[in-house]
Amino acid sequence: MATETPPRPIDQARSQIRSALADSSQLLLCLDFDGTLAPIVEQPDEAEATTANENAVATLAAEPDVSIAIVSGRALADVRDRIDGPDIYAGNHGLEFDRNGSIAVHPVARKRAGRLEEVCATLETVLGSVPNCRIENKRLTGTVHFRSVPPAARPIVRRRTESIVDRFGDGALEISDGKCILEIEPTVQWGKGDAVELIASAMPGETVPLYIGDDVTDESAFGVVEPQGFGVRVGDDGESAASCRVDSPDEVASFLDWLGSTGVELLEADSTQRLH
Numbered sequence: 001m002a003t004e005t006p007p008r009p010i011d012q013a014r015s016q017i018r019s020a021l022a023d024s025s026q027l028l029l030c031l032d033f034d035g036t037l038a039p040i041v042e043q044p045d046e047a048e049a050t051t052a053n054e055n056a057v058a059t060l061a062a063e064p065d066v067s068i069a070i071v072s073g074r075a076l077a078d079v080r081d082r083i084d085g086p087d088i089y090a091g092n093h094g095l096e097f098d099r100n101g102s103i104a105v106h107p108v109a110r111k112r113a114g115r116l117e118e119v120c121a122t123l124e125t126v127l128g129s130v131p132n133c134r135i136e137n138k139r140l141t142g143t144v145h146f147r148s149v150p151p152a153a154r155p156i157v158r159r160r161t162e163s164i165v166d167r168f169g170d171g172a173l174e175i176s177d178g179k180c181i182l183e184i185e186p187t188v189q190w191g192k193g194d195a196v197e198l199i200a201s202a203m204p205g206e207t208v209p210l211y212i213g214d215d216v217t218d219e220s221a222f223g224v225v226e227p228q229g230f231g232v233r234v235g236d237d238g239e240s241a242a243s244c245r246v247d248s249p250d251e252v253a254s255f256l257d258w259l260g261s262t263g264v265e266l267l268e269a270d271s272t273q274r275l276h
């Protein structure tokens, strides 16, 4: 089980990552989107993966020894449109999946979509007067954005959201925190960690799992890949289930470039040895 300690800069873990890749034949690379491939921006619709990350993902996706999964809090269709290449996408924090074109949706989340719709519609009305507050209806979950809301109005956003979720959610929906957002989700024991566990269970035995993410919901996924693989937190060195960290999406791209060159060579070198 992973422990919560400050993650160390990725360069300090490089030799361990090299050894793990050399001992493996496959890499499972799971990537969060916002704050990881794409810098955080004020308007959620304007988030874009950096060109360096787009190129690195495309290069790695073409490697037969690498499987890439995008694991995002965004709706599946939304995140799929924002980054090309991977065979696997998990949207809505893992409540919906696309694996090589085969779609799966968590059955409880599907049942609660009507209730979620009602909550989002009501929030549009009750938060309509709060400057720059935005509701993102993702069908299975909903996000209340307050990044651009004046600080003095933020407590109102939280109070009204809690009140509407209590009233219409009737225990079937709950709220969690993210980066300047309140996420409204079905009360099910399923998150990014479960999604990553499910993806990893379909991989061959000698696979090293790696997860890169920046937010609270990524912690459960770090816990799943550590300690046999590596969690990489994007951001500061606060406590995390990830053992490594990078500072920014630009540093994510540098690490992905390294995986696409040295990392792939290490995976292949090991396969050659195994054949002889």
Ligand SMILES: O=P(O)(O)OC[C@H]1O[C@H](O[C@H]2O[C@H](CO)[C@@H](O)[C@H](O)[C@H]2O)[C@H](O)[C@@H](O)[C@@H]1O
Pocket: 032, 033, 034, 035, 039, 040, 041, 042, 043, 044, 045, 047, 071, 072, 073, 074, 075, 136, 143, 145, 147, 178, 179, 180, 181, 183, 215, 217
């Ligand atoms: O799991 P992720 O792929 O990281 O998605 C988490 C949430 O990301 C988005 O919100 C965040 O990014 C926005 C654009 O940079 C930013 O404006 C917002 O403040 C961030 O919280 C997305 O809009 C949400 O739906 C995701 O749940």
